[in-house]
Amino acid sequence: MDYLVLVDKFNPVDIKLYNSLELTEVQGKLVEVQAGRQLRMLLSRAQEEGIRLKIISAYRSFDYQQMLWEREVSREMWSGLDYDSAIAKVARTLALPGSSEHNTGLAVDIGCEGDNDVSDDFYRTKESRWLCAHAAQYGFILRYPRLKEQITGIDFEPWHYRYVGSEAAKLISDGGLCLEEFLHFYSEKYI
Ligand SMILES: [Zn+2]
Structure with a gap:
């Protein structure tokens, strides 16, 4: 599995990747296996610190x-x-x-416990702030940040997190980058 795979309207999901996906369940939702293992760790750390997060959407079939x-x-x-x-x-x-990144099993939409849908106001919550601060440690990035709309082509989505692996997630998050910028700047090393 290529955890740095770029998926957008110009780069659709490779059908071989789609057909060979290995998925696991987290909170009753399907997620790619390694991303799922890391997500379980992230959620249990959150819970230990009194933060209850809910997976609203994860893998989606075509x-x-x-x-x-x-x-x-x-x-x-x-x-x-x-x-x-x-x-x-x-x-x-x-x-x-x-x-959609949701077709790869690497993307999860997250909200607060009790939420039934994603919310533009999620970024105001303590749950969102906690997630923003800790996600990279578990290999997840906020995939469509504010002020990067011109590059990602997607509006700010405070709920959409993407698994890229811990090393890349740390570089992306510490550098204030989006995935497209990371792939551009680090392409020699990572691609
Ligand atoms: Zn999403």
Whole structure:
């Protein structure tokens, strides 16, 4: 498994990688095995420190991503947008099937205990601050940070964490980078 794999609308998930994914369950959600092991450790450390985090979404099959995509586009059209505007709006926070990190099992959307959906306000919570400070130690990064929207092509998502391995996560987090910048600056060593 390539834990530094770049997945976005220009770089869809490789079908061989998708078909060979090994998944494990964490809080009843599917996650890639190594990412899952690290995630369990992260969650139990959080719990020891009185922080209760909930995995809201993790691995998604291509079919499931397609269903989410169609549902969101129709929702926007019902609220009055034409097809092209609906697609443009949905594309800011939801990837097309095959272009989502959730298709790799390496991405998890996280919220507070009791949350049923991701929230823009998650960043204000103590749970989010704790997660931001400790995720890298377990190999996870905040994948779509604020002020990096132009590079990632995705709006700030305080809930979306991505497993990249501890070494890369530390460099990314200490350097204030996003994954694209890391791959660019460190490509000789890592690719
Ligand atoms: Zn996500």
